[in-house]
Amino acid sequence: MYEKAYQPRESYIRVATACPEVHVADVDKNLQTIGQLYLSATEQDVSLLAFPEMSLTGYTVGDLVQQTTLLNQAETGVAQLAELTRDKNTAMVVGLPIRFGNALYNSAALLAEGQVKGVIPKINLPTYDEFYEDRWFKTWDGPDTTVKINGQEVPFGNNILFDIAGTKVGIEICEDLWVAQSPSIRLTEQGAQIIVNPSASPEQVGKAERRKQLVAIQSGKLFSGYLYAGSDVSESTAEIVMGGHQIIALDGQILAERIPFGQAELTITDLDIDHIEADRRRHHVATHLGSLVVQTSIVRSQEDLLTRVERNPFLPNESADRRQERLQSAIAIQANGLARRMRATYQEKVILGLSGGLDSTLALLVALEAAKILHKQPGSMIETLTMPGFASSDMTQHNAQTLANSLGVPNRVFPINELAEAELKLLEHSGEQDITYENVQARARTSLLFNYANLHGGMVLGTGDLSEIALGWSTYNADQQSHYNVNASIPKTMVKHLVAYLAEQPDYLVARQTLAAIIETPISPELTSHHDDKISQTTEDIIGPYELHDFFLYSLIRWGDTRSKIEYLANQAFADVYQPAEINKWLGVFLNRFARSQFKRETMPNGPKVGSVSLSPRGDWRMPSDLHNAALWE
Secondary structure (H helix, E strand, O other): OOOOOOOHHHOEEEEEEEOOOOOOOOHHHHHHHHHHHHHHHHHOOOOEEEOOOOOOOOHHHHHHHHOHHHHHHHHHHHHHHHHHOOOOOOEEEEEEEEEEOOEEEEEEEEEEOOEEEEEEEOOOOOOOOOOOHHHOOOOOOOOOEEEEEOOEEEEEOOOEEEEEOOEEEEEOOOHHHHOOOOHHHHHHHOOOOEEEEEOOOEOOOOHHHHHHHHHHHHHHHHOOEEEEEOOOOOOOOOOOOEOOOEEEEEOOEEEEEEOOOOOOOEEEEEEEHHHHHHHHHHOOOOOOOOOEEEEOOOOOOOOOOOOOOOOOOOOOOOOHHHHHHHHHHHHHHHHHHHHHHHHHOOOOOEEEEOOOOHHHHHHHHHHHHHHHHHOOOHHHHEEEEEOOOOOOOHHHHHHHHHHHHHOOOOEEEOOOHHHHHHHHHHOOOOOOOOHHHHHHHHHHHHHHHHHHHHHHOOEEEEOOOHHHHHHOOOOOOOOOOOOEEOOOOOOHHHHHHHHHHHHOOHHHHHHHHHHHHHHHOOOOOOOOOOOOOOOOOOHHHHHOOHHHHHHHHHHHHHHOOOHHHHHHHHHHHOOOOOOHHHHHHHHHHHHHHHHHOHHHHHOOOOOOOOOOOOOOOOOOOOOOOOOOOOHHHO
């Protein structure tokens, strides 16, 4: 029996940052704009909403912040805002000046359930360039205490977390992010899963990109969500200009952004708290209890996701330049790994089986890149064997030979029909196209490769990819084996992108047409025969679409997601491609094949880890090899 149906509210929390128009030193008008945005957020199922630094008064009030009238208005105003949250399912963080013990503190207050739940004073006060905060504010360095706001005693200090919809939230303010020892580090150690940063950071040329990188890095370093809410351009422009930069990041990735001087007043997305916890478990991020956790009754309520679910998580939908960087980085890791292995084993040559398919094509291109690193001529370092069998099509054989010739790499053709027939005859095989019929061919090819490498000196280069390794889509002691496998952590969906990327490089201009033909060729093991010179056995018809399997693989291994969550997310990502019944069927196939195939992974050869997912039994993935079914995920 499968687990209960997954609902997004079980792991996702909807968060937002707000960029209200600022009325400097006019608390009443600020209350109106903040209140309107808050109500809009509640209508959109937001659980946590962050406003900018000093949002109740404006950050650029200067010496006006010392005026008793303004401070009284701010204190009354925050109480009025707190009342707005009564009977609402949304908490908000607003910035304001707070008086305490004859000093003034640049602070952020969290409001929920009709109350000011707590006040966090800013720790790092900038007093350089355009900043002059030491003139007005003091840093709080005492223990957590309480401060009276509008007659209510409220927790006050820098070791306070807030429980929002079951998620621990910590607050640091603007400059606190830019220093070496950010308060968010300590808050994370105390259990914070999301950090909120109300900010008033002026714009400068290039500063927005630096700010964006800083938020992404901080969220990645802390394995956390991070909400950055910058002040609007309507702040005073006497000496500076604000841009209203809004950033929401999760675990190193920017999920939502309002670029400086943008139009959106609310920036909303969903954060997956399960993924934060999965990464913290993986990296042993210990939580040291000790901070005060202020409870709220806010719950997660959204039924649908705002976050875009990527169809290809191994190669997200990024800018063209960023994607090119990722692809080039993957090739560099593969090629340098191979070059180093050749140096370490004193090998002068690599031998690989070139079938005319995508995987062996990528392995050949990687070998060519390794030859550049080693300053060797491709023709002397690389040899390819094309080994047609019972079901090999003329198209794939032609593509293999044409590719090798165009790249200046020797290619020898060794038909395996007689070898396979002789073995089948010895086995007294009936001739039926069963698993023995198929595997005899696969093992004949691998035997030829290893024996050729012995005879001529060299190492056998593996070609099987990560998707095949996950699914066990290989023949044990055949294509599952090699001396070194450069594709071991490259999923099938990425193989095609890597080949296409290299095809566009000047060094491969002469082979571009052949590479394009290989990319368009249906994926097939070519182990069952045909009668019309067409590929009659397509892998995806047998085991399912690789784009789904790679999605399942990433969700399962990278995040440890449950079956019901994987299925839900796949339905979101592929809603216009596959019916829910199809996704359910192929997910079952994936999980069962994955569970049964560990024995093949236990003996897989070395290969370079390229991305965050690898199934090497010596590195990233260890599980019992006799797990015979997918009961764990049912």
